[in-house]
Amino acid sequence: MYLPGNWEVIYGKKEMQKLLGGLYAPKVCANMYHDLGEGKKGEHIFPPYYVWNINGVKVGFLGYTDHLVPIRQSPNYSKGILYTKPDENIAHFVDVLRNQEMCHYVIVIAHMGLSQQIYLANQEVAEGVDYILGGDTHERVRNPIICKYAKVVEPGAFGSFCGRLELDVKSGKIVKDSYYLDEISSDRYKEDKDIKTLISNIEDPFLDDINSIVGYSTIPLYRYFVIENPIDTMVLDALRWRMPEIDIVLSNGFRFCPPKTSPDDSGNIPITNGYIFDMLPVDSYIRVGKITGLQLRNWLERELNNVFAKDASKRFGGWVTKFNGMKVKFFAFGEEGKRIESIFIGDLPLNDEMIYSIAACERDGDPDNMICRIKNVMEARNLEYTLHENMKGYLKANSPVTPIPKRSAIALDAPETLLTQVHGVDYHFY
Numbered sequence: 313m314y315l316p317g318n319w320e321v322i323y324g325k326k327e328m329q330k331l332l333g334g335l336y337a338p339k340v341c342a343n344m345y346h347d348l349g350e351g352k353k354g355e356h357i358f359p360p361y362y363v364w365n366i367n368g369v370k371v372g373f374l375g376y377t378d379h380l381v382p383i384r385q386s387p388n389y390s391k392g393i394l395y396t397k398p399d400e401n402i403a404h405f406v407d408v409l410r411n412q413e414m415c416h417y418v419i420v421i422a423h424m425g426l427s428q429q430i431y432l433a434n435q436e437v438a439e440g441v442d443y444i445l446g447g448d449t450h451e452r453v454r455n456p457i458i459c460k461y462a463k464v465v466e467p468g469a470f471g472s473f474c475g476r477l478e479l480d481v482k483s484g485k486i487v488k489d490s491y492y493l494d495e496i497s498s499d500r501y502k503e504d505k506d507i508k509t510l511i512s513n514i515e516d517p518f519l520d521d522i523n524s525i526v527g528y529s530t531i532p533l534y535r536y537f538v539i540e541n542p543i544d545t546m547v548l549d550a551l552r553w554r555m556p557e558i559d560i561v562l563s564n565g566f567r568f569c570p571p572k573t574s575p576d577d578s579g580n581i582p583i584t585n586g587y588i589f590d591m592l593p594v595d596s597y598i599r600v601g602k603i604t605g606l607q608l609r610n611w612l613e614r615e616l617n618n619v620f621a622k623d624a625s626k627r628f629g630g631w632v633t634k635f636n637g638m639k640v641k642f643f644a645f646g647e648e649g650k651r652i653e654s655i656f657i658g659d660l661p662l663n664d665e666m667i668y669s670i671a672a673c674e675r676d677g678d679p680d681n682m683i684c685r686i687k688n689v690m691e692a693r694n695l696e697y698t699l700h701e702n703m704k705g706y707l708k709a710n711s712p713v714t715p716i717p718k719r720s721a722i723a724l725d726a727p728e729t730l731l732t733q734v735h736g737v738d739y740h741f742y
Contacts, residue, residue, distance in 0.1 A: 313337055313338055313340060313362065313373055313375075313421055313503070314337055314339045314340070315331055315339070315340055315375040315376075315421045315422070315423055316328060316339075316341055316344065316358070316377055316423070316653045317339055317378075317423035317447060317448060318377070318378055318384060318448065319385075319593075320332065321335070321381060321389040321393065322384065322389050322463070322593075322594070323389075323422050324391065324392075325391065325393050326392075328429075329357065336480070337377075337412065338362040338373075339359065339360070340358060340359055340361055340373055340421060340740075341356070341359075341363050341375040341376070341377055342356070342360035342361065342372065342374055342375055342376055342401060342402070343376050343377065343379060343395055343396045343397070343398055343400070343401070344356065344357045344358065344377060344393055344394075344404055345394045345396070346392065346393070346394070347391075347393055348394075349393040351394070352394075353394050358560055359526065360371060360374065360375065360401075361375070361408070363407060363409070363415060367415070367481065368479050369479075369485075369486060370412055370413065370414060370416055370417075371414045371415060371417045371418075372415035372417070372418045373420075374402070374418065374419070374420050374421070374441075375420070375421045375422070376398040376402070376406050376407065376420060376422045376423075376432075376512065377395070377423045377424065378423060378424045378448065378629065379396060379397050379398070379640045379720065380628060380629075381395060382395065383628075383685075384628060384629070384630065386594070386641075386675040386676035386678070387675070387676075387678065388676045389676070389677070390629045391677075394656075398424070398432055398437075399435060400439065402420075402432070402437050402441075403436075403437040403439070403440075406438070406440040406441060406656055407441070408481040409440075411442050413714070416485065416486050417442050417486050417489075418441050419441075419444075419477075420432075420441050420443070420445070420462070421445055422445065422446045422447065422448075422603060423448045424446065424629070425446075425449040425627065425628075425629030425735060426446060426448075426449045426451045426464070426732075427452070427467050427624040427625075427627040427629065428447040428624065428627065429444045430459055430464050430624055430625035430734065431625040433457075433460065433461055433463070433464050434460045435461070436458075436461070437633070438462050439461040440734070441460060441461060442463070442489065442491070443456075443462060443463050443464075443477060443491075444462050444463070444464045444468055445465060445475065445477070446465065446466045447466060448468030449466065449567065449629050449732075449733075450468060450470075450567060451466040451614045451732060451734070452466070452467075452468040452473060452493060452741060452742065453465040453466045453467070453475075453493065453739065453742055454493045454742075455739075456491050457738065458721045461702055463667045465493075469568075470570040470571075471496055472493045472495065473494060473495055473496060474493075474496055475491065475493055475494075475495050475642075476492045476493075476494055477489060477490070477491050478490045478491075478492070489694070493615075504603070505563065513567040514656040521585055521586075522584065522586035523585075523586065524585045524619075525582045525583065525584055526581060526584065526585055526588065526703075526704050526707050526708065527582075527583045527704075527710075527711035528580035528581060528582055528683075528711045528712035529572075529581045529707075529713055529715065529717065530580055530581070530714045531581070531583065531645045531698045531714055532571060532573040532581065532714065533571060533573075533583070534569075534571035534573075534585075535566060535567060535568070535570075536731055537573075537631075537717075537724055537728070537730060537731065538619065538631045538632055538731065539631070539632050539730055540632075540717035540718075540719065540720065540728065540735055541631075541634075541635060541717060542715045542716070542717065543566075543569055543715070544566070544604045544634040545635070545717045545718065546602060546702070546703075547591065547592070547699075548563050548634055548636040549706070549713065549715055550599065550635070550702050550705075550706035550707075551563075551598070552636050553709070553710065554598075554706065557636050558600065558637070558669045558670065558671045559657055559658070560608070560635055560636070560637040560638045560657065560669070560670045560671075561636045561672070561673065562633055562634065562635050562683075563633070563672070564630070564633060564634075564673065564684060565619065565628075565631040565632055565633045565636040566591075566631065567613070567629075567630060567631055568588060568590075569590045572587060574576070580711075583707060583711075587675055588703055589600060589700075590701055592673075592699050592700060592703070594673075595678070595698045595699055595701075596673040596674045596698060597671070597673070597674045597694040597697070598638050598668065598671055598673060598674070598685050598694070598695045598699060598702060599671065599672060599673065599692060599696065600671045600683075600693060600695060601661070601670060601681070601689035601690060601691055601692035601693070602666065602667050602668065602669050602682050602689065602690040602694070603663060603670060603686060603688075603689055604666070604668075605657075605663045605664040605669060606664040606669060607664050607686060607687055607688070608655070608662065608668060608670075608686075608696050609655060609662060609664060611685070612633075612640065612652060613648075613649050613651060613652060614649045614685075615633045615651075615685070616632065616642060616644070616652070617645075617648050617649070617651070619631065619632050619733050620651070620733060622645075622647060622648070624734075624736075627735050632721055634720075635720055635721070636654035636720060637657065638656065638658075639656045639659065639721075639722075640652060640654060640720065640722070641654045641722045641724055642721070642722070643725050644645055644723040644725055644726040644730070645735065670683060670686070670689070671683075673699055675696055683685065
């Protein structure tokens with residue numbers, strides 16, 4: 313069963329259809345439509361559901377992807393696609409699966425992020441759903457999160473785990489369900505020769521470039537922590553190296569990227585061209601501009617709410633935006649719009665009326681005067697080099713690097729090692 317997520321659209325709607333169309337398993341998505349313009353929905357791009365009939369038991373699969381993809385990702389990626397909230401039609405399709413298709417069990421395949429999936433499982437519109445098998449935030453849910461109408465799980469990231477849902481059938485009825493999070497160990501599961509050959513045939517022409525070492529780190533690189541982490545510290549250090557005159561440099565609240573922990577013969581951890589693509593999949597140009605202190609304060613409050621909103625439906629699924637040149641103390645679980653206790657730019661408190669320079673990456677499709685979701689940026693312009701070019705130049709000049717987080721962002725009510733934005737339910741990431 314396949315469901316398009318937030319990255320399947322990166323090459324546009326037609327390529328997404330071609331990519332998923334070439335797969336053999338069924339595709340499902342009930343909230344992606346062809347955009348007819350002016351907010352008018354066309355047909356579903358993929359079938360909204362699929363029914364699996366095995367030994368007289370019918371299991372219905374209903375698909376939902378994140379309706380916020382055009383905001384989370386570059387807007388141009390989603391041209392021609394209209395997304396709707398799951399709340400708008402999930403009750404209808406659950407009714408179809410239960411009372412028309414006569415399914416014994418209903419599973420939602422979701423790529424909305426754990427917070428959004430928990431929110432949906434607690435809404436009355438999800439009545440009749442048994443399980444939400446989710447993705448996007450890469451959380452390791454070892455025990456199902458029991459919500460009002462459905463159970464919610466996610467199976468981790470980077471192929472490290474596989475979720476397994478077992479259904480016990482008796483006399484044509486499902487009498488029990490059991491969920492397990494299986495760790496995928498290379499010692500236990502040997503590589504498949506056919507798959508290895510398939511991947512090798514695709515990668516071989518590019519391996520020299522992928523494996524070319526462009527620099528080294530003295531410490532492990534990872535993005536597990538919500539507030540600060542070594543990978544984004546390295547991204548920020550590279551921007552600061554290039555632009556020491558800029559007041560504040562920003563790195564988006566990315567979650568993805570497998571960890572890199574193993575040193576080579578040099579004693580340091582090699583950073584390859586391929587790993588730069590893991591860290592920064594889109595090689596965007598760097599964009600600079602100017603904003604007022606008040607713009608900066610209001611934007612930061614919005615960004616913190618995107619991560620820690622009490623209402624789970626308002627959480628974007630990304631981590632805290634990272635920054636260099638600014639120190640912020642805040643209450644992660646404080647009141648919306650009032651989380652920030654203090655902001656310092658350099659050694660001075662933020663002045664709402666003062667003008668500050670900022671730098672971050674361009675997002676394809678954003679207005680020319682927008683940077684990192686900050687609107688109405690003054691004197692915004694793209695520089696002549698990209699994030700990848702900047703990172704390679706920085707590593708060439710400074711390797712080995714030691715990107716220890718600088719505690720630029722300090723949560724006064726959460727640990728700096730916070731691993732999840734989910735709260736208020738019986739769940740802990742470990």
